[in-house]
Amino acid sequence: MLDVRGLSHTYPDGHPAIAGVDLSVAEGALVSIVGPSGCGKSTLLRCVAGLLRPSAGEIRFDGRPVDGVPDGLAVVFQDYGRSLYPWLTVRDNVALPLRRRGLARPQRRAAATGALESVGLGGSAGKYPWQLSGGMQQRVSIARALAYRPRLLLMDEPFGSVDAQTREDLEDLLLGLRGSYAMTILLVTHDIDESVYVGDRVVVFGGSPGRIRADLPVTLPAPRE
Ligand code: ADP
Numbered sequence: 001m002l003d004v005r006g007l008s009h010t011y012p013d014g015h016p017a018i019a020g021v022d023l024s025v026a027e028g029a030l031v032s033i034v035g036p037s038g039c040g041k042s043t044l045l046r047c048v049a050g051l052l053r054p055s056a057g058e059i060r061f062d063g064r065p066v067d068g069v070p071d072g073l074a075v076v077f078q079d080y081g082r083s084l085y086p087w088l089t090v091r092d093n094v095a096l097p098l099r100r101r102g103l104a105r106p107q108r109r110a111a112a113t114g115a116l117e118s119v120g121l122g123g124s125a126g127k128y129p130w131q132l133s134g135g136m137q138q139r140v141s142i143a144r145a146l147a148y149r150p151r152l153l154l155m156d157e158p159f160g161s162v163d164a165q166t167r168e169d170l171e172d173l174l175l176g177l178r179g180s181y182a183m184t185i186l187l188v189t190h191d192i193d194e195s196v197y198v199g200d201r202v203v204v205f206g207g208s209p210g211r212i213r214a215d216l217p218v219t220l221p222a223p224r225e
C-alpha cells in the first residue's frame, strides 16, 4: 500500500538528511524504523505524511503519488503535550479532526467516545488534557488517530516521552489495538528493544545522510520477561 522509491531529502540549509531510500510496505504490516538520533527517520516519516516535500524520489500511497497530506493517514508524534489543545476536553480533542471527514457533531462525539474506550480512557472523556498523566495524554493522541480510522498510521517516537513502565503498557496497548483496527503502521523509534517487540518487520536506518542498512523480518516475537 506504501511505496517509497529513491527518496532523498536535503534541507534548505544544505544538510542532506536522507539519501536513496527504497521501502515498500504491505497492507496490515507493522514496520519499525529504528536507528540512532539524527539519521533521518523523522524526515522520512514527514515526507510520507505529506508534511515535507522531498528533494528527490517518489512516494505512492495506494498507488497515488503523495502530494500534501493524504486522506486515510494519521500521525502520532512524541510530543503529545504540544499536540493536544488544553482548552478542549479530551473527547473534543479526539473528535476535532473528524470535521475533515465531514461527520456531524453527534457522530464525531460517538466516534471519539468509542476510540477513547479502546485505549482505556472511556472514563476521562470529559476531562481536560492537563488533568491527565503523560501516558494518558499519549493515549488520547492515539485515540485521536484511531477515531479517524486511518488506513496508514505513522508514529514518530510515540512512547519516547513516558517512563519505562508506561512505555511497556503503551507498546502492549498498540499491539492489542491491531486486532480491532485494520491499519498499516509505521513506527519510528531509536529503541532497538521496542522495534523488535512491536514490529513484525524492522528497518534499520543509519548513516549521514540516512539510508537503510538492513530490512529484517521479526520471526520470534519474544514474550516479555
Ligand atoms: P531522526 O528522526 O533519525 O532523529 P531527523 O530526520 O530528525 O533524524 O534528522 C536528520 C538530520 O536532518 C539531522 O542531522 C537533523 O539535524 C537534520 N534536520 C532535521 N530537521 C531539520 C530541519 N528542519 N532543518 C535542517 N536540518 C534538519
Ligand code: ADP
Binding pocket: 037, 038, 042, 043, 078, 156, 157
Ligand atoms: P527527532 O529526533 O524526533 O527528529 P529533533 O529533536 O531532531 O527530533 O528535532 C525536533 C525539531 O527540530 C524537528 O521539527 C526538526 O525538523 C527540527 N530540527 C532538527 N534538527 C534541525 C536543524 N539542524 N536545523 C533546523 N531544525 C532542526
